[in-house]
Amino acid sequence: EAGVAQSPRYKIIEKRQSVAFWCNPISGHATLYWYQQILGQGPKLLIQFQNNGVVDDSQLPKDRFSAERLKGVDSTLKIQPAKLEDSAVYLCASSLARGTGNTIYFGEGSWLTVV
Amino acid sequence: AQSVTQLDSQVPVFEEAPVELRCNYSSSVSVYLFWYVQYPNQGLQLLLKYLSGSTLVKGINGFEAEFNKSQTSFHLRKPSVHISDTAEYFCAVTMIYNQGGKLIFGQGTELSVKP
Incomplete structure (x- = not known):
């Protein structure tokens, strides 16, 4: 079974530039998550989708971050304009359903460096 | 609100020695508990989870964890570690009745x- 796919794996941009990350969840998984992991910290949820609807975006900096999940499958996370503090690993994850006992599967992450 | 505290940021240990990684949580509601492992430059992989039943949970790679409700702890143990166990380990919780199922x-x- 294919895992959660993410691209690009690595990206270096200058501050104030924009960047987009793409995620393809495990086939059949209705719930999709984007987490931000800053070096030395645990992952923090940015946004959660159930199919193509947003369930939780309370910690998404909406002035610069946006995400969409058209057609309830792939998802894109965009940052515009980027700040130095956005340097982090952006982890996409998916689970079969929204129930809290379900295992959440993570992709390998997209590493962003803002200079 | 829920929070998770991992009491040690770094744990050095010699090969074949036992190890315990400590995790305490705080929550006003019942939670499910998880341990994830992150190898260098990779995403997170589920080691084990506690949903209900026996408080001693066995996971992959010889790891186990014990849920202690009175002490609000979920410590991870392995009786004999290998070089390949070198990684970052994350403890996480999710509220049982949270429809979103997000991990903290x-x-x-x-x-x-070390050898």
Whole structure:
């Protein structure tokens, strides 16, 4: 079974530039998550989708971050304009359903460096 | 609100020695508990989870964890570690009755196994 796919794996941009990350969840998984992991910290949820609807975006900096999940499958996370503090690993994850006992599967992450 | 505290940021240990990685949580409601492992430059992989039943949970790679409700702890143990266990370990919780099922992570513990 294919895992959660993410691209690009690595990206270096200058501050104030924009960047987009793409995620393809495990086939059949209705719930999709984007987490931000800053070096030395645990992952923090940015946004959660159930199919193509947003369930939780309370910690998404909406002035610069946006995400969409058209057609309830792939998802894109965009940052515009980027700040130095956005340097982090952006982890996409998916689970079969929204129930809290379900295992959440993570992709390998997209590493962003803002200079 | 829920929070997770991993009491050790780094744990150095010699190969074949036992290890315990400590995790305490705080929550006003019942939670499910998880341990994830992150190898260098990779995403997170589920080691084990506690949903209900026996408080001693066995996971992959010889790891186990014990849920202690009175002490609000979920410590991870392995009786004999290998070099390949060198990684970052994250404890996480999710509220049982939270429809979203999002994970709240601790800060991580870096396990370094030396020959």
